[in-house]
Amino acid sequence: MTATAYVPRPAETVEGTTRRRRRRLHDDTRPAWGFLAPFLILYALFVIGPAIYGVVMSFFETSLVKSGLGKFAGFDNYVEAFKSSDFWSAMWHTVWFTILTTPPLVILSFVFALLAERAVHGRWFFRLAFFAPYILPSAVMALIWIWLYTPGLGLATASLDKIGITAPAWLGDPSWAMTSIAIATVWWTLGFNFVLYLAGLQDIPRELYESSAIDGASPWQQMRGITIPLLSRTTTLVVVLQVIASLKVFDQMYIMTSGGPNFSTRPALEYIYDIGFTDYRVGYGAAASTLYFILLLIVSALWFMQTRRAEKRA
Amino acid sequence: MNDQMSPEPSRLSRRGFLGGALAFGLGAGALSACSTPVGSGLAGTTIDPGALQYWNLFGGGDGVRMQAMESGFQKSHPSIGLSSVTLAWGNPYYTKLSLATLGDKPPDVAISHLTRMKTLQAAGLLEELKQSDLARFGMTPEKFNQTAWKNGLVNGKIYAIPLDTHPFICFYNTDVCKKAGLLDSSGKLKPIDGEAAFIDALKRAKAVTKQYGATIANVNETATPWRIFQSLYGQLGGEVLADQGTRIVIDDTKALKALNFLSTLNKQGIMPGSLDYQGAIALFSAGRAGFYFQGEWEITTFQTAKTPFSMAKFPNVYGGSNHYRVQADSHTVVVPKRPSRTKAELDHSLTFIRSLLDQSATWAAGGHVPAWLPYRDSSAYAKLTPQSNYASAADAAVYDPDAWYSGSGSDFEIIAGGSIGAVMAGLTSPSAGLSRMKSKLQTLADTKPPT
Numbered sequence: 001m002t003a004t005a006y007v008p009r010p011a012e013t014v015e016g017t018t019r020r021r022r023r024r025l026h027d028d029t030r031p032a033w034g035f036l037a038p039f040l041i042l043y044a045l046f047v048i049g050p051a052i053y054g055v056v057m058s059f060f061e062t063s064l065v066k067s068g069l070g071k072f073a074g075f076d077n078y079v080e081a082f083k084s085s086d087f088w089s090a091m092w093h094t095v096w097f098t099i100l101t102t103p104p105l106v107i108l109s110f111v112f113a114l115l116a117e118r119a120v121h122g123r124w125f126f127r128l129a130f131f132a133p134y135i136l137p138s139a140v141m142a143l144i145w146i147w148l149y150t151p152g153l154g155l156a157t158a159s160l161d162k163i164g165i166t167a168p169a170w171l172g173d174p175s176w177a178m179t180s181i182a183i184a185t186v187w188w189t190l191g192f193n194f195v196l197y198l199a200g201l202q203d204i205p206r207e208l209y210e211s212s213a214i215d216g217a218s219p220w221q222q223m224r225g226i227t228i229p230l231l232s233r234t235t236t237l238v239v240v241l242q243v244i245a246s247l248k249v250f251d252q253m254y255i256m257t258s259g260g261p262n263f264s265t266r267p268a269l270e271y272i273y274d275i276g277f278t279d280y281r282v283g284y285g286a287a288a289s290t291l292y293f294i295l296l297l298i299v300s301a302l303w304f305m306q307t308r309r310a311e312k313r314a
Numbered sequence: 315m316n317d318q319m320s321p322e323p324s325r326l327s328r329r330g331f332l333g334g335a336l337a338f339g340l341g342a343g344a345l346s347a348c349s350t351p352v353g354s355g356l357a358g359t360t361i362d363p364g365a366l367q368y369w370n371l372f373g374g375g376d377g378v379r380m381q382a383m384e385s386g387f388q389k390s391h392p393s394i395g396l397s398s399v400t401l402a403w404g405n406p407y408y409t410k411l412s413l414a415t416l417g418d419k420p421p422d423v424a425i426s427h428l429t430r431m432k433t434l435q436a437a438g439l440l441e442e443l444k445q446s447d448l449a450r451f452g453m454t455p456e457k458f459n460q461t462a463w464k465n466g467l468v469n470g471k472i473y474a475i476p477l478d479t480h481p482f483i484c485f486y487n488t489d490v491c492k493k494a495g496l497l498d499s500s501g502k503l504k505p506i507d508g509e510a511a512f513i514d515a516l517k518r519a520k521a522v523t524k525q526y527g528a529t530i531a532n533v534n535e536t537a538t539p540w541r542i543f544q545s546l547y548g549q550l551g552g553e554v555l556a557d558q559g560t561r562i563v564i565d566d567t568k569a570l571k572a573l574n575f576l577s578t579l580n581k582q583g584i585m586p587g588s589l590d591y592q593g594a595i596a597l598f599s600a601g602r603a604g605f606y607f608q609g610e611w612e613i614t615t616f617q618t619a620k621t622p623f624s625m626a627k628f629p630n631v632y633g634g635s636n637h638y639r640v641q642a643d644s645h646t647v648v649v650p651k652r653p654s655r656t657k658a659e660l661d662h663s664l665t666f667i668r669s670l671l672d673q674s675a676t677w678a679a680g681g682h683v684p685a686w687l688p689y690r691d692s693s694a695y696a697k698l699t700p701q702s703n704y705a706s707a708a709d710a711a712v713y714d715p716d717a718w719y720s721g722s723g724s725d726f727e728i729i730a731g732g733s734i735g736a737v738m739a740g741l742t743s744p745s746a747g748l749s750r751m752k753s754k755l756q757t758l759a760d761t762k763p764p765t
Contacts, residue, residue: 063764065416065437084757172534172590258406261534262732278409279719280437280764 051293054286062283064276070283077287087288089263090271091295093178097253097267098246100182105242106235108186109193114227116194117201127198134191138251145184146171146256171257174264181253181265188252189245193238200234201227236310240303247296268292365395366662367421371407372400375614379680386676387669394662404723408434411650415439420650423663428466428644429714429721431474436558436718436765441649443472447660451668459685461711462644474646475667477674478682479708481642482541483610484629487519488622490604494518502703506629509575515629516584519604527584528605529598531591532738536731537723538591539576541641542607542628543734546572548639548712549632554730555759559717562759564752573737573744575631580740588739598623610681610704625681625700627707642711643722644685683708718763729754 058077060069081087109130116126133141148156149170160167170180208226217225250269253259259266259274266274272292276285372380377400384398399421401407408430414420416439426434434440448454453475455463462476484503491497496515498504506515516527531538547554552568555561579585589597598606599619606612607628616623630638647667649660670677674689678698683705684690695702720726733751736742742750 061762061764065412065439065765080761174534262536274405277413278405279725280412281761282764 055290057283058287058290060283062286064280064282073283077284078291080284081288081291086263087268087271087291090266090268091292093264093266094247094249094268096178097182097185097249098243100178101185101246102239102242104182104186105190105193105246106238109190109238110197110231110235112190113194113197113201116198127195130194131191133188136188138188139255141184141188142252142255145180145187145252148184149180172261174261177257177261177265181256184256185246185249185252193242196234196238196241197231200231204230233310236303236307240306243299243303244296247299268295365397366423366666368396368398368423368666369407369411369421370398370400370425371403372425373403374611375680376611379676383670383673383676386673387666390669391665394665396666412437412439415650415652418653420652422649422659423666424648424650425477426474426646426648427722428462428474428476428646430724431466431646431648432468432716433718433721433765434648434650435468435473436763438765439651440473441651441655443475443649445472447664448472448475450661451664453664453668453671457687459683459687459690459708461709462685465711465713466644466646474648475671476685477645477647477670478677478685479642479644479711480609480611480682481640481704481707481711482545482607482628483640483704483707484626485598485606485608485612485616485623486626487598487601487604488624490519490522490601493522494604496604501624503624503626507631509631512629512631513578513582513584516579516605517582520584523602523604526586526597526603528579528607529586529589529594529603530607530738531589531594532735533588533590533593535591536728536735538594538608538731539734539738540727540731541609543572543576543730544641544712544714545628545639546575546631548641549630549637551637553715555715555717555720555755558763559715559720559726560759560763562752562755564748566748569748570744571632573734573748576734576738577740577744580738585738610683610701613681613701623700625703627704638710639712640707640710641714642708643713644711645682717758718765719758719761725758726755729758 057069059073059075061071061073061076062069112126112130116123116130119126136144148154151157151167151169151172154170156170157167168176171177204227208230209222212222212226248269249267250273253265253267254270254273257265259270268288269292272285272289275288276282368384370380380400381398384396387394388396401410408426411420411424411426412434415434420439431440445455458476459479462479466472466474466476486496486503488497488501491503492501494515496504496518506512518527520527530542544554547569550565550568550571552565552572553563556563580587586597594606594608595612595615597603599616599621601621610625613625627638628640633639647670649663671686671689674684674686675694675698678684678689678695678701681701683701684695685708689695690705695705714720714722714724714726717726730751733742733747733754737744737747
């Protein structure tokens, strides 16, 4: 990453310069809007519009199979969601999945990036090997892991059997299913964080290591004093992107377990899908989805505040 | 990023890009002309224009037999093309069918469970089938199993043609039951009537197998516990829901009687407490249990496993001489609603449905009791054993109650079956299980129906 910190430009004090600059800026923005228009129109049409419509719908008893918004429901849908144990357990599954996946995805990708950076020969191979799973579509990755987890014959089960450990019913046991999906996800998405860390590592000037080595720093001291502090911006970025990606989990759970067994792996997004599309209750689904949106908003706001603070420190 | 990381980007000139885009566009056009899946996906057209679009949810042995019936149709009607799609069973199937119909791109013909068809109909997604149209293809009401036909009517109107009835039945190991003295002189299972006879039969089977009398799936499986409960509770004359699912009318005395009986079976050690779907099959096919209770569709599994088995109606535990009941559902064929449908298109659909009925022999081999009486009453079907042993169960079928949240594989079965399964496993007492089931169902009953 070559993200340079914001450096306040000197001067800009003379009145005339500022006004001229402003006018020039204004003239510059018009063609910019023109270039942005294709994106903005589509964005308004397919993201902002539907989002507003969804919020409106959440206050009505809208049905998928009836035209129009239906009867006004006030906050009934929200009250129902707050009272529904199914909604909260689905929200908890999403959060639990995030808790299970974020630490290994951050720590392992950091460790692997360090190791790949150290490799003298065949560095390209390690980079490719760790990044390759990330480019798989979710359905392909899910199929591979369903095979690995197949009771009796799957590689994961069979190899544990060989060393004398009785494998759990990976996806069939409610107390194991979430962990099994988390393991598969770590393998799948590790590559993205790995690449970010690799880039971060390469931005650290070599001279720092050289001079610290001359001063007698051990590799461990170099790691603690140079590598980790200088990667802190990358770590913040990786953690936040990872938390948001994990909170958005849907594909692999829907394909691997469809939320089962006994709803033990149904994430918030699947709950919304089940309610809105399978049960036709779009109004209530929209309310659940708005609550979920608020959760993501809070997480993003926390990140924003955190980065602002970090930038001020820098 | 450091340039060590990113390789030199290959330069793409504007001319090159436009040329590529043009070639891509032409390619897509050419592909759609050839009506390949890729081309039709890009152009948004159907793969085989004019062909009959047919959706179903059959996997396993049923899937193989349905494919045979589809090719039978194509052979007898080469002028009508057929394009068939098989989707995953349960909620995903009905969700896709609903969305495709709402999006005005439904299949011409689709399979639906009778109990799920009611919800599709209430949502206004199904075409009403006129008696006069059906009569032109010889499909008149009296040619169908009356229980399936009448349960499929909505306010006297026809929305679905029943293909079969698939009752909950009793599989028995012929070797075990013979040694236990449970077979008659012709090698068929002697009738098991009443609680005591049921427990006695299982105990005698257990004495032979030295392990279990019977197996049934109740872990990670909600439909099966619901099926056995509904069979027993139905024999007692109990109802679960009324007024389109807005009211719960469970009769506590009757429900507790059935639940107590189910929990006894585990307590007496004649049925295992916790067993998942595959485990129940494995124990029975290995001869470690004399009986196995499930829908008749598992016939293919045991034929393949070469288990010495036969099939009979689920025992009449509470029904007495005139109130035998058993849980069942039917596969029906429906015509989803579309903004415009020509008479020729409807006729193609009806021709296809009639062709499926005419091939009932293929379908019945998979265990389902055919709804088409011209075949069910034939001598060919009588000779088809063990399938025809339990054919009369179709007349005594109890279907899941009407509600927007009920039907095969629905939330209703998951809730009810989850509580019943816990009672069978001895994890909850019958009364606690019943009150949990009622309170969870109450939430659904109180929700305003979306249809």
